[in-house]
Amino acid sequence: MGETGNHNHQPPPPQPPPGPVPPLGAARGPLYPPAEQLLQLHYCIHSNPSWHQTVLLAFQHYIVMLGTAVMIATVLVPRMGGGHGDKARVIQSMLFMSGINTLLQTLFGSRLPTVMGPSFAYFISVLLAINDFNDSNFTTEHERFTHIMRAVQGSLIVSSILNIIIGYGKAWGNLTRFFSPLVLVPVVCVVGLGLFARGFPQLGNCVEIGLPMLILLVISQQYLQHIHPKTRPILERFALLLCVGIIWAFAAILTVAGAYKNVRDQTKMSCRTDRSFLMSSAPWIKIPYPFQWGTPIFRASHVFGMMGAALVSSAESTGAFYAAARLAGATPPPSHVVSRSIGLQGIGQLLDGIFGSLVGSAVSVENVGLLGLTRVGSRRVVEISSGFMIFFSIFGKFGAFFASIPLPIFAAIYCVLYAIVAATGISFIQFANPNSMRNIYILGLSLFLGISIPQYFVMNTDMAGHGPAKTGAGWFNNILNTIFSSPPTVAIIVGTLLDNTLEAGHARDERGLPWLVPFQRRKGDSRNEEFYNYPLIINDYIPTRFL
Numbered sequence: 001m002g003e004t005g006n007h008n009h010q011p012p013p014p015q016p017p018p019g020p021v022p023p024l025g026a027a028r029g030p031l032y033p034p035a036e037q038l039l040q041l042h043y044c045i046h047s048n049p050s051w052h053q054t055v056l057l058a059f060q061h062y063i064v065m066l067g068t069a070v071m072i073a074t075v076l077v078p079r080m081g082g083g084h085g086d087k088a089r090v091i092q093s094m095l096f097m098s099g100i101n102t103l104l105q106t107l108f109g110s111r112l113p114t115v116m117g118p119s120f121a122y123f124i125s126v127l128l129a130i131n132d133f134n135d136s137n138f139t140t141e142h143e144r145f146t147h148i149m150r151a152v153q154g155s156l157i158v159s160s161i162l163n164i165i166i167g168y169g170k171a172w173g174n175l176t177r178f179f180s181p182l183v184l185v186p187v188v189c190v191v192g193l194g195l196f197a198r199g200f201p202q203l204g205n206c207v208e209i210g211l212p213m214l215i216l217l218v219i220s221q222q223y224l225q226h227i228h229p230k231t232r233p234i235l236e237r238f239a240l241l242l243c244v245g246i247i248w249a250f251a252a253i254l255t256v257a258g259a260y261k262n263v264r265d266q267t268k269m270s271c272r273t274d275r276s277f278l279m280s281s282a283p284w285i286k287i288p289y290p291f292q293w294g295t296p297i298f299r300a301s302h303v304f305g306m307m308g309a310a311l312v313s314s315a316e317s318t319g320a321f322y323a324a325a326r327l328a329g330a331t332p333p334p335s336h337v338v339s340r341s342i343g344l345q346g347i348g349q350l351l352d353g354i355f356g357s358l359v360g361s362a363v364s365v366e367n368v369g370l371l372g373l374t375r376v377g378s379r380r381v382v383e384i385s386s387g388f389m390i391f392f393s394i395f396g397k398f399g400a401f402f403a404s405i406p407l408p409i410f411a412a413i414y415c416v417l418y419a420i421v422a423a424t425g426i427s428f429i430q431f432a433n434p435n436s437m438r439n440i441y442i443l444g445l446s447l448f449l450g451i452s453i454p455q456y457f458v459m460n461t462d463m464a465g466h467g468p469a470k471t472g473a474g475w476f477n478n479i480l481n482t483i484f485s486s487p488p489t490v491a492i493i494v495g496t497l498l499d500n501t502l503e504a505g506h507a508r509d510e511r512g513l514p515w516l517v518p519f520q521r522r523k524g525d526s527r528n529e530e531f532y533n534y535p536l537i538i539n540d541y542i543p544t545r546f547l
Contacts, residue, residue, distance in 0.1 A: 034430040034431055034515075035430070036331070036515075037326075037329050037330075038326065038327065038329060040375060041327075041328075041329050041375050041376075041377055042375045042376055043375075043376045043377060043378045044328055044329030044330070044377050044378075045111075045112065045113060045328040045329055045330045045377050045378065045379050045531055046378075046379060046530075046531070047378060048378050048380045048381075049376060049378060049381070053237065054378070054380060054381050054384060055384060056237075056238060056241070057237060057238075057374060057376055057378075057381045057385075058381050058382070058384035058385035058387070058388060059241070059385070059388055060238065060240055060241050060370065060374075061115055061367050061370060061381065061382060061385035061388075062385050062388035062389055062392070062402075063240075063241065063244060063402060063405075064115075064240070064364075064366050064367055064370050064410075064413060064417070065098060065115050065117040065364045065366065065367055065385075065389070066095070066402060066403060066405070066410075067366070067405075067407065067410030067411075067413070067414070068117050068118055068120070068364065068366070068410075069091050069094045069095055069098070069117065069118050069403075070091060070276070070403050070405075070407065070410075071198070071202075071407060071410070072094070072118050072120065072123070072358060072359060073087045073090045073091045073094070073358065074087065074276075074407070076123075076126055076127075076130070076358060077090055077145070077358075079127075079130050080130055080144065080145045080148045080149070081138075081141035081142065081143075081144035081145040081148070082141075082142070082145035083141070083142065083145075083281070084277040084278070084280070084281035085281040085282075086142070086145055087277075087278070087281070088278050088281045088282035088283070088396060088400060089283075089286070089292075090357075090358050091278070091399070091400075091403055092282070092286060092288060092393045092394075092396055092399065093288045093292070093355060093356050093357050093358070093393070094117075094118045094357050094358060094359070095389045095390075095392060095393035095399060096287075096288045096355065096389070096390060096393035096394070097288075097348070097351060097352050097355055097357045097361060098115070098116055098117045098118065098361060098364075098386075098389050099386040099387065099388075099389030099390035099393065100348075100351060100386070100390070101116035101345075101348035101351070101352075101361045102114075102115050102116045102117075102382060102383075102385065102386040102389065103383060103386040104116075104344060104347070104348060105341065105344060105345070105348070106379055106382055106383050106386075107383075107534075107535060108340075108344060108534065109340060109341040109344035109345070110321050110324075110333060110337060110338075110340075110341040110532075111337070111379070111531065111532050111533075111534075112321060112324045112325055112328060112330065112333070112379070113324060113328050113371060113377055113378060113379045113381065113382040114317075114320065114321065114324045114363045114364070114367070114368060114382065115363070115364040115367035115382055115385060115386075116345070116348060116361045116362065116363060116364065117361060117362070117363075117364035117367070118357065118358070118359045118360075118361060119309075119313050119316070119359055119360055119361060119362035120195075120198075120359075121309050121312040121313040121316060121359075121360070121362060121482070121486060122156075122306065122309040122313070122359035122360050123359070124305070124309070124461065124465045124467070124478075124481060124482050124485060125155065125302070125305040125306045125308070125309045125465070125478065125482060126152055126358065126359060126465075127463070127464060127465030128301070128302065128305050128464070128465040128466075128478055129148055129151050129152055129155065129299075129302050129305075130148055130464075130465075131464035131465055131466075132151075132299070132301070132302070133147060133148055133151070134464075146293050146294055147297070149293040149294075149356060149358070150293050150294045150295060150296055150297045151296075151297040151299060151302055152302075152353075152358060152359075153291070153293060153296040153297075153353045153354075153356055154296035154297045154298040154299070154302070154303075154353070155298070155299070155302035155303045155305070155306040155353075156306060156349055156350075156352050156353030156357070156359075156360055157296060157350055157353035157354065158298060158303045158306075159303055159306035159307040159309070159310045159349070160310065160346045160347070160349035160350035160352075160353065160360075161346070161350075162307050162310050162311070162346065163310050163313075163314055163342055163343065163345055163346025163349060164343050164346035164347060164350070165346075166314070166342060166343075166346075167314075167339050167340060167341070167342035167343025167344065167345065167346055168339065168340065168343035169339075169343075170335075170336070170339045171339075172314060172318075172338060172339050172342045173334075173335035173336055173337075173338050173339030173342075174335065174339075175496075176318065176335050176338050176520065177335050177520055178496050178499075178500050179496065179516070179520075180432065180499055180511040180512050180513050180516060181428045181429065181430075181431035181432045181511070181512035181515065181516055182429075182432045182439055182442060182443060182495070182499055182511050182512060183446070183492070183495040183496055183499050184319075184322055184332075184425065184428040184516075185425055185426060185428045185429050185432075185443055185446075185447075186425070186443060186446035186447045186450050186491040186494075186495050187315075187318070187319045187322070187425065187446075187450075187488055187491045187492050187495060188319045188320075188322050188323045188421070188422075188424060188425030188428065189422045189425030189426055189447060189450075189491075190319075190422075190425075190447065190450040190451060190487035190488055190490075190491045191316060191319035191320055191323060191365055191421055191422075191425065191487070191488050192323075192365060192369070192418040192419060192420070192421030192422030192423075192424075192425065193418070193422045193451060193487070194450070194451060194454065194486070194487025194488060195365060195414065195418050196418070197458075198411060198414050198418075199411055199414045199415040199418060200411070200415060201411075202407060202408060202410075202411035202414075203408050203411040203412050203415065204408075205266065205267070205270035205271075205407070205408055205411075206267065206270040206271040206406060206408040207408075208254070208271070209247060209250070209251045209254075209271055209406055209408050209409060210408030210409065210411055210412045211412070212247055212250065213243060213244075213247040213408070213409050213412035213413070214412035214415055214416070216243045216246065216247065217239060217240060217243045217412065217413065217416060218416065220235055220239045220242065220243060221235055221236065221239035221240070221243075221373065224239075225239070236374065236375065237374045237375075237376060240370070240373065240374075240413065244405065244409060244413075247409055247412075248273070248405055248406070248409060251271065251272075251273050251406050251409070252273045254271070255271075255272045255273045255274060259271075260272050270406060270407060270408055271406060271408070272406070273404060273405075273406060274404075276400075276403065276404045278400035278403050278404055279397065279400045279401060279404060281400075282396035282397055282399065282400035283396045283397075284395065284396060284397050285394060285395055285396065286394065286396055287394050288355050288356065288393065289355070290354045290355055290356075291354065291356065292355070292356045293356045296353065300475065301474055301475050301478065304475035304476075304478055304479055305475065305478030305479065305482060306360075307479065308478060308479035308480075308481075308482035308483050309360065309482050310346070310349060310360065311482075311483060311489070312482055312483060312485075312486040312488075312489050313345065313349075313360055313361075313362040314342045314345065314362075315486060315488045315489040315492050316362050316363065316365070316486065316488045316489070317341070317342065317345060317362045317363040318338060318342070318488075318492075319425070319488045319491075319492075320362075320363035320364075320365055320368050320421070321333050321338060321341060321363065322428075323368050323421050323424045323425065324363070324368045324371060324377075325531075326424055326427065326428075327368065327371040327372045327377055327420075327424060328371055328377025328378075328379075329377050330377075330527075330531040330532075331519050331525055331527050331528060331531060332516060332519045332520075333519075333532065334519060334520055334521060334522055334524070334528050334532065335520045335521075336522055337528075337532045345361065345362065348360070348361045349361060365417075365418060365421055366413070366414055366417045366418065367382075367417075368417075368421050369416070369417025369418060369419070369420040369421045370417055372420040372421075372424060373416065373417060373420060428512075429443070431512040431515045431516065432510060432511055432512035433509070433510040433512075436507070436510045438502060438503060438507055438510065439507075439510060439511070441498075441502075442495065442498045442499055442502065445494060445498065446491050446494045446495035446498065447491070449490060449491075449494050450487045450488070450490045450491030450494065450495075451487055453484055453490045454484060454485050454486060454487045454490055456468070457469075457481060457484045457485040458485055461481065461485065465478075465481075466481070467480075467481030467484075467485065468481070469481050469484070499511060
């Protein structure tokens with residue numbers, strides 16, 4: 001072929017390779033890299049405020065956990081046939097065991113600043129026990145109450161073996177090895193969001209007290225702290241105590257002024273400060289002792305139902321442990337720490353049954369939220385708060401005084417604290433790929449079903465504790481109804497199953513495993529021992545295989 005007329009033209013100069021295309025909107029604002037620890041905490045897990053602040057913060061933790069104990073006793077004790085004196089003793093027993101279990105957990109369990117309080121996870125199981133004795137003949141209502149308490153004691157004692165086995169047998173810790181940051185998001189998130197029924201719906205029982213409490217807490221703790229530099233640390237850490245005192249006094253004024261004379265009984269119970277009858281019925285001094293209600297009664301149907309509650313409390317505590325670790329400035333708890341924590345929670349449930357608590361113990365979610373509200377994650381604060389729980393459980397009149405705080409005030413507090421825990425769960429998404437359609441699917445489905453399925457079970461559970469699961473085996477129904485009424489448990493089941501079966505091998509980086517896996521191992525990160533080792537003296541004498 002002949003040459004063309006363009007044979008003298010020089011080839012075009014090589015173009016430089018195109019640079020990386022900036023992400024959409026990158027020039028519109030700063031990008032925030034993932035942060036393993038929250039930088040705005042004032043005190044982390046092993047740093048401590050001054051002693052006078054520590055004591056006040058510890059008392060604040062006591063006030064926050066008190067609401068759940070009062071709620072549980074107020075609802076369950078009258079259905080059991082108990083009177084005001086019985087309710088006061090039940091609250092004392094739950095407070096006493098909360099103090100013991102909190103101290104044990106901070107020393108020998110998770111080592112995180114978590115308050116162990118009475119858990120609503122056992123609510124359905126106790127209702128079933130109440131229903132089983134409705135047709136029995138008792139000479140007095142008090143006799144019926146003590147008989148049901150003995151049955152609850154027996155079921156708590158036997159079912160505690162389950163948590164002890166799955167905890168110290170390391171089965172529960174091995175389960176958490178299947179977690180990724182993508183799973184932690186819905187699990188931790190619904191630990192807070194799943195308790196929405198204890199927030200504004202309870203506040204709405206007395207709007208004139210609950211709503212001012214909510215508004216005052218938000219304004220004083222978030223806005224007024226910026227008025228003067230000297231007021232900032234006070235309002236940031238103690239606004240909750242100040243608001244409780246102000247609104248409690250306001251409720252007392254309304255009560256004395258006769259504002260609730262011509263209202264329905266439910267409104268009086270929620271709004272008046274003199275309707276708990278705890279001050280008049282609580283003993284001055286009483287120490288809870290083993291088998292104070294009598295010899296435990298053991299029934300297989302109650303035990304199986306309580307085993308379901310024990311599993312649920314383990315799931316809820318696990319999500320709360322991860323939230324507490326983040327809000328206390330610690331690394332995510334390693335698998336062996338989660339295992340021993342659940343095992344110790346089982347021992348705590350055994351003690352709950354022995355000492356006659358109405359329900360078992362689990363991590364108090366509201367107190368985890370308080371870590372974020374005050375920005376103080378000190379372990380010492382929570383350890384001292386256990387002293388307040390034990391003190392006020394023994395000196396009943398003093399404890400009854402604070403237990404008389406109207407429940408809508410606690411509900412307003414929960415609106416804020418549960419929200420903080422839920423938002424803490426959302427923050428774990430920074431360690432996974434939030435732009436992956438796979439992750440969006442798993443995250444959305446786990447969150448939605450984690451709230452929707454339990455809501456279905458709760459709505460279809462009658463006052464006797466019977467839920468929608470209706471097979472031929474009553475004990476199996478109790479387990480299913482209890483498990484699927486728990487948002488964290490459902491979120492763990494759905495999230496873990498999807499995340500480990502849906503393109504799991506190809507999406508390892510998208511799931512965030514390179515960040516989380518080192519923390520799950522005992523020696524995977526040098527900080528694990530710093531945060532989670534036993535106290536120095538104890539650590540030197542315990543064989544490594546038991547740590």
